[in-house]
Amino acid sequence: MEFFDSHSHFNDEKFNEDREEIINLMYKENITKTVCIGYNLKQSKKAVEISKNTAFIYATCGISPNDIEDFNEKNLREIEKLSHNDKVVAIGEIGLDYYWNKENKEKQKELFIKQIEIANKLNKPIVIHTREAVMDTLEILKKHPVNKKGIFHCCPLNVELIKEGLKLGFYISFSGNITFKNAKSEETVSIVPNERILIETDSPYLSPEPYRGRRNTPSNVKLVAKRVAEIKKVSIEEIAEITYRNAMKIYDIN
Numbered sequence: 001m002e003f004f005d006s007h008s009h010f011n012d013e014k015f016n017e018d019r020e021e022i023i024n025l026m027y028k029e030n031i032t033k034t035v036c037i038g039y040n041l042k043q044s045k046k047a048v049e050i051s052k053n054t055a056f057i058y059a060t061c062g063i064s065p066n067d068i069e070d071f072n073e074k075n076l077r078e079i080e081k082l083s084h085n086d087k088v089v090a091i092g093e094i095g096l097d098y099y100w101n102k103e104n105k106e107k108q109k110e111l112f113i114k115q116i117e118i119a120n121k122l123n124k125p126i127v128i129h130t131r132e133a134v135m136d137t138l139e140i141l142k143k144h145p146v147n148k149k150g151i152f153h154c155c156p157l158n159v160e161l162i163k164e165g166l167k168l169g170f171y172i173s174f175s176g177n178i179t180f181k182n183a184k185s186e187e188t189v190s191i192v193p194n195e196r197i198l199i200e201t202d203s204p205y206l207s208p209e210p211y212r213g214r215r216n217t218p219s220n221v222k223l224v225a226k227r228v229a230e231i232k233k234v235s236i237e238e239i240a241e242i243t244y245r246n247a248m249k250i251y252d253i254n
């Protein structure tokens, strides 16, 4: 049984002390692929560097709405240049975040749209971060279609968003949030068909139960798989296989 953690941040400084060790451990525990997600220029460069050094780690490049200070034309050109690379499998994480930033909504939208244009130019999918911005996110995706589609990462447990996202052809990636008590995980996980579901850790953030609050690592993707298996009433082996296959497909890895 092998797992694909569709979204992690080995570029994060929380891994500076023991990055190699955790990468080796993850592989030993059968998490045999992950994508190191960029979120600003510096961390996109770092993600590409990590992917170059490790065969089973891929990368994305992008500027997230929470790193809006990185938004200028020069940096966008850099993101595009960095993404001209076989190990860069998507543009992301990009999107809208009105939870942390309400004051610059227009600027966030502009940055999101410009990076959708980069994805379309390079023919790559996108990885979407959306928080408290469901309507605006969907509106932008409808007005600015992404050729290669993409992934709603750490998908908010919002039935409306998931239904609309599926209609637009996107994949839905669940993280440790579905293991939390009171999470609306049953009704949201069960509406995602097998061919569109992904699992992720978002390491080092968002540890699943029973490790909530501690540093997360890709090994914990098994706990997310276990919860999905419980809800869908199938074996964890089946969820591992389905989500692995889906991740290979959306990220176009052979």
Ligand SMILES: [Zn+2]
Residues within 6 Å of the ligand: 007, 009, 037, 093, 202
């Ligand atoms: Zn992330």
